Amino acid sequence: MTANLVGERRTFVTHLECSLTGERYEADKLQGLSAAGRPLLVRYDLEAAGGALRREALEARPTDLWRWRELLPVRRTENIISLGEIETPLIPIPRSGGTNVLVKDEGRLPTGSFKARGLVMAVAMAKELGVKRIAMPTNGNAGAALAAYATRAGIETLVLCPSDTPEVNVREIAAQGARVYRVNGLIDECGAIVGIGAAEGLWFDFSTLKEPYRIEGKKTMGLELAAQLGWRLPKAIFYPTGGGTGLIGMWKAFDELEQLGWIGSERPKMFAVQASGCAPIVKAFEDGVEHAERWENAHTVAAGIRVPKAVGDFLILRAVRESGGAALAVEEDDIVRATADSAAMDGLLLCPEGGATLAAYRNALEAGLVSATDDVVLFNCATGLKYPLEDRSAVLDKNALPDLAEL
Amino acid sequence: MTANLVGERRTFVTHLECSLTGERYEADKLQGLSAAGRPLLVRYDLEAAGGALRREALEARPTDLWRWRELLPVRRTENIISLGEIETPLIPIPRSGGTNVLVKDEGRLPTGSFKARGLVMAVAMAKELGVKRIAMPTNGNAGAALAAYATRAGIETLVLCPSDTPEVNVREIAAQGARVYRVNGLIDECGAIVGIGAAEGLWFDFSTLKEPYRIEGKKTMGLELAAQLGWRLPKAIFYPTGGGTGLIGMWKAFDELEQLGWIGSERPKMFAVQASGCAPIVKAFEDGVEHAERWENAHTVAAGIRVPKAVGDFLILRAVRESGGAALAVEEDDIVRATADSAAMDGLLLCPEGGATLAAYRNALEAGLVSATDDVVLFNCATGLKYPLEDRSAVLDKNALPDLAEL
Numbered sequence: 048m049t050a051n052l053v054g055e056r057r058t059f060v061t062h063l064e065c066s067l068t069g070e071r072y073e074a075d076k077l078q079g080l081s082a083a084g085r086p087l088l089v090r091y092d093l094e095a096a097g098g099a100l101r102r103e104a105l106e107a108r109p110t111d112l113w114r115w116r117e118l119l120p121v122r123r124t125e126n127i128i129s130l131g132e133i134e135t136p137l138i139p140i141p142r143s144g145g146t147n148v149l150v151k152d153e154g155r156l157p158t159g160s161f162k163a164r165g166l167v168m169a170v171a172m173a174k175e176l177g178v179k180r181i182a183m184p185t186n187g188n189a190g191a192a193l194a195a196y197a198t199r200a201g202i203e204t205l206v207l208c209p210s211d212t213p214e215v216n217v218r219e220i221a222a223q224g225a226r227v228y229r230v231n232g233l234i235d236e237c238g239a240i241v242g243i244g245a246a247e248g249l250w251f252d253f254s255t256l257k258e259p260y261r262i263e264g265k266k267t268m269g270l271e272l273a274a275q276l277g278w279r280l281p282k283a284i285f286y287p288t289g290g291g292t293g294l295i296g297m298w299k300a301f302d303e304l305e306q307l308g309w310i311g312s313e314r315p316k317m318f319a320v321q322a323s324g325c326a327p328i329v330k331a332f333e334d335g336v337e338h339a340e341r342w343e344n345a346h347t348v349a350a351g352i353r354v355p356k357a358v359g360d361f362l363i364l365r366a367v368r369e370s371g372g373a374a375l376a377v378e379e380d381d382i383v384r385a386t387a388d389s390a391a392m393d394g395l396l397l398c399p400e401g402g403a404t405l406a407a408y409r410n411a412l413e414a415g416l417v418s419a420t421d422d423v424v425l426f427n428c429a430t431g432l433k434y435p436l437e438d439r440s441a442v443l444d445k446n447a448l449p450d451l452a453e454l
Numbered sequence: 455m456t457a458n459l460v461g462e463r464r465t466f467v468t469h470l471e472c473s474l475t476g477e478r479y480e481a482d483k484l485q486g487l488s489a490a491g492r493p494l495l496v497r498y499d500l501e502a503a504g505g506a507l508r509r510e511a512l513e514a515r516p517t518d519l520w521r522w523r524e525l526l527p528v529r530r531t532e533n534i535i536s537l538g539e540i541e542t543p544l545i546p547i548p549r550s551g552g553t554n555v556l557v558k559d560e561g562r563l564p565t566g567s568f569k570a571r572g573l574v575m576a577v578a579m580a581k582e583l584g585v586k587r588i589a590m591p592t593n594g595n596a597g598a599a600l601a602a603y604a605t606r607a608g609i610e611t612l613v614l615c616p617s618d619t620p621e622v623n624v625r626e627i628a629a630q631g632a633r634v635y636r637v638n639g640l641i642d643e644c645g646a647i648v649g650i651g652a653a654e655g656l657w658f659d660f661s662t663l664k665e666p667y668r669i670e671g672k673k674t675m676g677l678e679l680a681a682q683l684g685w686r687l688p689k690a691i692f693y694p695t696g697g698g699t700g701l702i703g704m705w706k707a708f709d710e711l712e713q714l715g716w717i718g719s720e721r722p723k724m725f726a727v728q729a730s731g732c733a734p735i736v737k738a739f740e741d742g743v744e745h746a747e748r749w750e751n752a753h754t755v756a757a758g759i760r761v762p763k764a765v766g767d768f769l770i771l772r773a774v775r776e777s778g779g780a781a782l783a784v785e786e787d788d789i790v791r792a793t794a795d796s797a798a799m800d801g802l803l804l805c806p807e808g809g810a811t812l813a814a815y816r817n818a819l820e821a822g823l824v825s826a827t828d829d830v831v832l833f834n835c836a837t838g839l840k841y842p843l844e845d846r847s848a849v850l851d852k853n854a855l856p857d858l859a860e861l
Contacts, residue, residue: 131562224798240858390602391631451650
């Protein structure tokens with residue numbers, strides 16, 4: 048346990064704000080979507096926060112997620128829950144990517160994915176606000192993170208996932224103390240069921256962006272990246288985009304860091320990466336519209352980005368456009384090839400969604416959207432160990448050894 | 455990438471030494487076992503190292519494994535290879551373990567296990583010493599770590615594993631660029647085949663403790679633990695013991711830290727944890743002998759500790775006895791129960807070998823070998839995600855929803 052988990056520190060949350068209308072909401076009570084049906088964003092008194100926390104003091108703290116406490120919503124230290132939210136490493140992939148490509152390996156977080164960032168924060172806030180029962184739709188990794196943290200916080204949890212969710216996810220959710228249901232539908236259809244129960248008062252709805260705090264946890268990706276790179280941001284970020292909380296969160300983090308005076312006004316080009324079998328944000332980006340339509344017959348090997356409809360679509364599109372980036376769709380074959388290349392050439396096993404970012408980077412390079420001299424960060428959102436790998440072993444009989452020189 | 459990976463730093467290796475006879479061997483050439491057929495230990499000029507690296511300077515460095523460079527054997531920075539060897543977190547498990555129990559979660563390392571520590575060091579040294587081809591027997595995780603690092607170092611690799619090695623291990627080894635063979639035998643029989651090929655000059659033998667550097671990587675567990683706990687060691691350490699490199703390595707680390715004056719002479723009780731279906735070290739411990747006999751018909755769900763015969767047996771036994779600890783065998787049912795409890799009660803998914811340490815801790819508590827007020831560290835050596843979990847999901851039909859209040 049690090050000092051970040053036990054130290055009493057001030058919180059600087061002032062209020063919540065509708066991401067569409069700017070309408071103010073009270074911070075210290077349970078909130079879902081705004082009256083306009085849009086995500087609520089947490090706002091801070093950043094001037095006061097910057098007075099209380101100098102960059103040098105931040106740098107002297109242990110590097111885990113809770114080092115950012117003054118920029119996070121949890122008020123009381125006793126509500127912090129933790130399974131070891133370490134700072135995730137940046138790993139070069141010179142052969143499969145290029146000499147200026149770093150992978151931020153989010154698979155090292157608790158429960159093996161970046162979902163831990165959002166859920167540790169949301170569950171801590173649920174604890175702070177007295178929530179007793181949570182339900183959430185998931186494509187797998189979010190459910191695993193929720194289960195682990197909710198169990199730790201003593202909160203009862205139900206998780207609904209598409210029937211073909213990666214098997215290990217379904218099982219780890221149950222092992223970590225949540226009830227898990229397989230639904231004959233996609234994640235938004237699971238979400239609809241969760242919504243019905245929430246309206247009936249059966250549980251609190253933890254769907255992506257339907258409560259205000261997952262985004263605050265996810266924004267630590269942006270905070271952390273800036274600190275790791277010496278308060279300089281990369282030229283481009285490739286981010287696997289389902290619900291898009293992380294992309295929206297990083298964009299928010301960069302603004303907060305600039306207001307603190309810790310970084311300048313430069314921003315990375317933000318690339319929202321989707322699979323061609325489920326690319327609603329890409330379509331909306333290309334069509335020049337602000338909201339995305341539901342993607343019908345969504346399919347991709349990258350289960351985590353199989354999200355036909357994202358409630359934060361306009362926030363994703365706004366960040367991508369303001370940054371001068373793009374929303375890019377990649378083919379299934381390219382996802383598989385990129386994932387295989389990273390492992391076989393650089394020894395780094397990515398998840399398919401991480402592989403998708405490498406595939407998108409390669410395409411962007413070819414299309415001239417980025418140059419090989421640009422420093423680029425790809426987000427590997429989960430450990431590659433959760434996904435099926437090919438069996439390429441051979442058999443050796445100890446009782447009838449071949450000529451070993453031929454192995 | 456951290457400053458530890460690129461900074462030029464001095465090395466203080468003086469020589470290698472036979473762990474049985476104390477005979478000296480030259481450091482800067484390729485070495486296997488000693489003439490006595492025993493592991494070689496790396497020796498340092500610790501007085502000079504302590505002069506070059508003050509504790510305060512060490513504390514100011516990024517916390518990854520390479521912060522310990524002055525206590526590691528790699529001479530040239532260009533030979534460092536890395537996939538992000540972060541400092542692994544210490545996670546309390548108050549409900550399934552107790553209020554003074556911390557789990558060191560080694561599953562967060564590259565390729566999801568503590569094997570990364572040993573193999574990153576051994577492969578870096580193989581690179582430094584010009585090795586072109588490596589072969590190794592494995593129960594799974596070591597092979598995965600070797601494959602990833604050797605691929606990164608551009609070294610060709612063959613891995614031999616028992617046919618019933620966890621499926622994900624066999625597959626990740628191949629995905630990460632090594633050739634992998636399933637052998638109808640246990641790990642020592644795989645090792646025998648590797649030995650034959652090594653004798654024929656076909657490859658360099660990377661078996662546990664048969665080259666001198668894996669132990670140097672593994673000793674960072676002890677260095678790191680001391681740093682994390684503020685240069686105070688816990689009362690007891692429970693370590694899942696197959697080949698035992700980590701236990702031997704930590705014991706060596708504590709001595710080196712004492713010689714540096716960074717810790718005192720107190721030591722934790724070292725508990726070597728084995729499964730009752732493969733407990734050669736436990737038998738030798740109980741029989742009061744210095745070497746262990748091969749364990750016949752070895753079997754356990756905890757594949758990583760299914761090691762019938764360990765070349766470093768006497769070193770494990772020596773550390774355990776000097777420390778006032780014990781070698782403990784745990785039943786399969788207790789391993790399964792402890793693993794399930796940690797996940798369901800504390801949200802922490804352990805690997806079976808990690809579960810074995812929790813089971814052993816519970817037994818030791820009952821037997822009075824440790825007390826509930828002792829601070830204790832359990833080693834979870836790999837991510838629990840690599841092992842099969844039970845399916846405890848239910849089905850929900852979106853077209854025929856039940857009363858949601860009954861979920």
